[in-house]
Amino acid sequence: MTTLILGGGVTGLAAAWHLQQRGEAVEVWEAAPTVGGWMKTLPWEGGHIETGPQGVLWQPGTAVDRLFTAIGLPFKSPGTGARWVGKGGHLIPVPAAPPALLISPLMSLGTKLRMMLEPFVKVRPAEPEEGLSAFIARRLGPGVATDLLPAMVAGILAAPPELLSIDAIPKLRQWEAQGSLFNGIRKSGVSHMVVPEGGMGQLPIKLAEHLPVVRTGLRAERLEALPGRRWRVSGGGEVREPERVVLALPAFEAALLLGPVAPGSAAALGSIPYTSVDLWHSRHAPLPHLKDSFGFLIHPPEGQGYLGSLVPSWMDPQTAPAGVMQLRSFIGGAFGKPADLEAWEGVQTRLRHWVPALSEASAVRHEYAERAIPRPEQGHRARVAAGLEALPTGIDWLSNARFGPGVRDILEGLEAWV
Numbered sequence: 303m304t305t306l307i308l309g310g311g312v313t314g315l316a317a318a319w320h321l322q323q324r325g326e327a328v329e330v331w332e333a334a335p336t337v338g339g340w341m342k343t344l345p346w347e348g349g350h351i352e353t354g355p356q357g358v359l360w361q362p363g364t365a366v367d368r369l370f371t372a373i374g375l376p377f378k379s380p381g382t383g384a385r386w387v388g389k390g391g392h393l394i395p396v397p398a399a400p401p402a403l404l405i406s407p408l409m410s411l412g413t414k415l416r417m418m419l420e421p422f423v424k425v426r427p428a429e430p431e432e433g434l435s436a437f438i439a440r441r442l443g444p445g446v447a448t449d450l451l452p453a454m455v456a457g458i459l460a461a462p463p464e465l466l467s468i469d470a471i472p473k474l475r476q477w478e479a480q481g482s483l484f485n486g487i488r489k490s491g492v493s494h495m496v497v498p499e500g501g502m503g504q505l506p507i508k509l510a511e512h513l514p515v516v517r518t519g520l521r522a523e524r525l526e527a528l529p530g531r532r533w534r535v536s537g538g539g540e541v542r543e544p545e546r547v548v549l550a551l552p553a554f555e556a557a558l559l560l561g562p563v564a565p566g567s568a569a570a571l572g573s574i575p576y577t578s579v580d581l582w583h584s585r586h587a588p589l590p591h592l593k594d595s596f597g598f599l600i601h602p603p604e605g606q607g608y609l610g611s612l613v614p615s616w617m618d619p620q621t622a623p624a625g626v627m628q629l630r631s632f633i634g635g636a637f638g639k640p641a642d643l644e645a646w647e648g649v650q651t652r653l654r655h656w657v658p659a660l661s662e663a664s665a666v667r668h669e670y671a672e673r674a675i676p677r678p679e680q681g682h683r684a685r686v687a688a689g690l691e692a693l694p695t696g697i698d699w700l701s702n703a704r705f706g707p708g709v710r711d712i713l714e715g716l717e718a719w720v
């Protein structure tokens with residue numbers, strides 16, 4: 303074996319798959335009993351829940367498409383569902399196309415007019431690193447940064463955009479580099495949310511099937527440098543001495559292993575904060591306007607810890623038995639969790655504030671996603687660069703904290719990396 307990959311989440315497995323395609327002998331170690339990391343589909347009363355991603359953004363001819371095709375992963379798209387932002391006490395539709403934006407009550411007329419000027423805003427060099435809110439205010443105007451951005455970012459990173467670096471959503475800078483966001487989006491085309499047949503958890507399962515050695519229930523505990531540019535990794539009574547070790551781990555886990563061999567790298571990666579979030583899955587009688595929609599996000603100052611709810615039974619009908627609407631509500635994150643949102647009763651009360659016609663839940667399930675989402679705060683670029691620069695030869699670190707938060711970002715980042 304030439305490369306040992308630590309971490310059998312989607313990052314580690316997809317990295318292993320790429321290396322294997324290049325003819326390298328790879329082995330993957332995963333600490334949990336099953337592969338997937340946050341990408342797992344768990345059975346639930348005649349359907350299932352996702353522990354992490356609900357879907358992945360797909361387009362023909364992209365990294366996601368190439369990987370799905372190469373491993374023979376069938377997938378489907380629910381199409382374009384309605385979506386809303388909860389603001390001013392009501393759910394306001396988010397227009398799918400720019401013309402509808404002009405008559406949307408989501409933003410003031412001044413904000414909309416300022417947005418239209420985006421193609422004429424000068425492109426700024428990538429350095430110095432800009433804040434996410436400042437970037438959006440500069441390109442689309444302060445109204446978008448304060449009225450629309452917070453709910454969108456809460457739906458991806460469960461954190462307020464004022465805290466975050468532009469590197470939190472790398473696509474934005476990539477689009478700007480093409481002249482303007484409008485131009486970048488136009489050139490890259492429309493992405494569709496897709497879900498593999500059987501749920502997101504099928505992606506890591508299928509990847510693992512294509513790999514020769516994936517060990518589960520095996521946590522790497524120690525990393526040591528050996529003479530002759532080799533490494534020793536040990537854990538769970540097993541020892542390997544590969545030429546290369548890839549840490550496909552959250553930054554805080556990578557930092558633990560790197561401490562003794564690369565303290566500078568460990569300190570930089572260990573300083574990247576992560577966000578925890580509570581997820582409530584619930585089943586209800588279908589509501590005509592909600593059942594075929596993506597769901598809604600709440601403007602954070604109004605949500606006060608309730609970030610919004612998605613409709614997984616629309617994204618993937620196998621999620622729930624026929625005639626049942628399944629919701630997934632997001633609580634807390636970097637906004638904190640008020641006491642009333644500790645229990646389902648409080649979550650349901652908040653849900654009904656926005657969707658008064660919602661029936662009493664027929665089934666409820668709670669999951670706590672601890673330190674599940676990286677929080678690329680301002681200064682993130684320097685932390686990642688310092689972490690990577692101080693890595694010894696033969697060690698690499700791959701993560702959504704490096705490539706971007708979504709599965710699409712990871713798979714695109716890995717193609718460039720490999």
Ligand SMILES: Cc1cc2nc3c(=O)[nH]c(=O)nc-3n(C[C@H](O)[C@H](O)[C@H](O)COP(=O)(O)OP(=O)(O)OC[C@H]3O[C@@H](n4cnc5c(N)ncnc54)[C@H](O)[C@@H]3O)c2cc1C
Nearest residue numbers: 309311312313333339340354355356521522674702708709
């Ligand atoms: C609630 C939630 C919703 C999300 N929704 C979406 C979405 O809709 N769309 C989207 O594109 N993305 C979404 N994401 C993001 C996406 O799921 C993640 O970016 C991605 O799954 C991260 O994968 P990873 O392999 O980098 O990390 P992880 O999934 O964290 O995998 C790391 C793996 O390393 C293992 N490990 C840790 N330490 C060791 C060790 N010492 N030795 C061996 N193994 C170890 C862990 O057990 C874990 O399996 C969501 C994430 C969450 C949490």
